[in-house]
Amino acid sequence: MDSVENQVYVIIYSTLFLGGIMSTFVISMVFIHRQRQAQNRQKVDQIKSEHEKTLLNIENEIQQDTLTQIGRELHDNIGQLLSLAKLNFGSLKPEKHAEGKEILNQVIQEVRGLSKTLNLDWVESISLSEFIEQQLERINNTGFCETVLEADVELVDLPKDQKLVLIRVIQESLNNAIKHASPDKIGIKIYRDGLNRRIRIQDDGSGFDTSLQTNGSGMHNLKKRMDTIGGEFKLTSAVGEGTEIILTLPN
Template sequence: MENEGSGLFVIILMGIFLMLLMVSFIVLMLLYHRQKQIKNQEKLKAIQTEYEKTMLNVEKEIREETLSFVGRELHDNIGQLLSLAKMNLSSAKPEKVANGKFMINDIIREVRGLSKILNLEWLEGYSLETFIQKELDKLTHAEFCTTSFESRVPELMLNKDEKLILIRIIQECINNAIKHARPNHISITIHEQDQHTCIHLRDDGVGFDIQVRGDGSGLINLKKRMETIGGTLRITSSVGNGTSIELFLPKFGI
């Protein structure tokens, strides 16, 4: 009887020990998953913060780019039209005065057009394709270089934030070509590649050594911005052979 009692006591102790071990394991697993959940929440919060910061910077840069364009238009285009209109309206010849009045109407249309683009809401009515064509048209009209644009896919369906980021990246790529590449021709195509939608910007300018400039802050910034919308950026260039920039979009761009 004494041995049976001892054996029963040992079994009870083992049962209690196993139960405590199981409870400890469950508590540890709960703590582990809780810590993991907290880390994931912190990571998501950091990603959201970075995304919001990116959007603020993008909107600020686009506004600055827009104001710079408006300033040039006011000085070079509207300023010139106003001077010509003044000369015509000051003339004693009726045909000159009539011509001056027509020019005033043109000036009013130009000013109204500029006032619209000061608000970023104009982007909501523009497709990315329309924006690209207008940017290239500016270069053509300025006789900086020849340009071409072709889209081989249906119109990209983008929300405002995605569109803003892509617009700023494309602006930056074009500006870099203008400042550094000295190209005779800039082309942009939108097509399917490797099961992604690709926006491909190419110029036939002087090119550069990627090994020397590949870690530049400008290029890193462009890559980070593509990552915020789930895309990637790839650049190919060499001295004397121009530059190729490919923006690979996630499935929202199909």
């Protein structure tokens, strides 16, 4: 009888012991799961904060560039038109007054066009392909170098945050080519590679040694910006062989 009771006690204690271990295990797993959830929430909040900060910086940069462009237009274009209108109105000939009125109408149209660029509404009203075409045309019109655009894919309906980042990355890539590469030709191709949409920015300029680029370089910042929207930035260059940048758009 004692033997049976002992066995019962052993079974009871074993069950309680195993139950305690299981309870401890379950509580530990719940605790670890909650910790991981908290860490994941923290990571998500950090990524979201970095994303919003990146977009704000990009908006500020684009607005600053826009103001610089407007200042240039006011000085070089509208200022000259107003001076010409003044000369015409100062004439005693009636036909000159008519020419002056036509010039003033042109000035009004120019000012209206500039006013539309004071905010970022134009980002939503223009496709990325149209923006690229405008940028290349502007470079081509200066006579600095030849530009070519190939578009096998139409980039439409991109979210505003993606379009903002892509616009700024493309602007900076073109500015770097103009400032540092002294190319004879800059080409941009928009194409599809499998499921991916890509933008290739290529110049035949001086190129550079990519191993000399540091973490604080502009190219590193462009890569980080593409990362924030789930895209990719890849640069290939060599001294004397030009530079190629491939932007992979987020799917």
